[in-house]
Amino acid sequence: MTKRVLRHGAVMLALLPVLAVAQTKPVADLNACERPVWPRESLRFEQQGAVTMAFLVGEDRAIREAKIVETSGFPLLDAAARDGVAKCRFKPAMVDGKPQAAWMKMQYVWTLEGDTMSPVDKAYAAAPPEQKSGVAAAADLGLPDAIALLTSAAVRGDAAAQYWQGTRYEAGKGVPANRVAALFWYRKAATSGDQRAAEALARLDTTAQPPAK
Numbered sequence: 001m002t003k004r005v006l007r008h009g010a011v012m013l014a015l016l017p018v019l020a021v022a023q024t025k026p027v028a029d030l031n032a033c034e035r036p037v038w039p040r041e042s043l044r045f046e047q048q049g050a051v052t053m054a055f056l057v058g059e060d061r062a063i064r065e066a067k068i069v070e071t072s073g074f075p076l077l078d079a080a081a082r083d084g085v086a087k088c089r090f091k092p093a094m095v096d097g098k099p100q101a102a103w104m105k106m107q108y109v110w111t112l113e114g115d116t117m118s119p120v121d122k123a124y125a126a127a128p129p130e131q132k133s134g135v136a137a138a139a140d141l142g143l144p145d146a147i148a149l150l151t152s153a154a155v156r157g158d159a160a161a162q163y164w165q166g167t168r169y170e171a172g173k174g175v176p177a178n179r180v181a182a183l184f185w186y187r188k189a190a191t192s193g194d195q196r197a198a199e200a201l202a203r204l205d206t207t208a209q210p211p212a213k
Contacts, residue, residue, distance in 0.1 A: 026104040027091045033088035034084070039080050041076055042110075049077060050072055050110070051082075053069060053108065056102070063086045124161075159194040165181075166189060
């Protein structure tokens with residue numbers, strides 16, 4: 001496995017107003033709390049990505065509600081970011097000098113620096129479909145190296161690996177079943193032209209639109 005440097009951080013996004021338009025937005029003091037902890041299982045399989053969250057900050061600075069707006073594709077990273085950031089200190093929105101409850105959005109990015117393609121990564125990228133299917137079969141059996149290889153390939157945009165991620169989260173292969181994550185990966189694979197993913201997407205999400213050509 002290539003040596004990686006862990007890098008992660010938050011980006012403030014647009015305010016979602018509640019009841020009234022805030023004159024000042026809610027603010028998270030990220031320097032007053034520890035960073036979310038990278039889940040061990042996520043590190044083991046080299047998961048990375050960006051998750052968008054929304055927090056309802058009350059007048060008393062407390063987080064009343066937290067939710068995932070857009071998944072990273074990896075539920076463990078989503079939950080770690082949401083739960084970690086929720087422990088930070090928040091300043092409420094202000095209207096006419098008075099604190100008001102308001103939603104704020106934040107994106108948290110998990111990145112493995114030094115994410116260069118190893119010889120094994122390059123060999124997988126150039127492999128024919130039947131060989132990629134063999135790697136997927138090994139991953140289905142729980143082989144850690146195969147899972148890590150498919151995870152990094154999916155993040156880089158390999159359609160076959162993205163399709164496997166979709167099947168993994170749909171069926172709960174070694175992970176809790178997660179429909180949102182399954183749809184996330186099926187959409188990516190379908191957009192890259194994987195017909196199996198397009199069929200799975202149509203089966204799981206009747207409101208899904210066909211990928212742009």
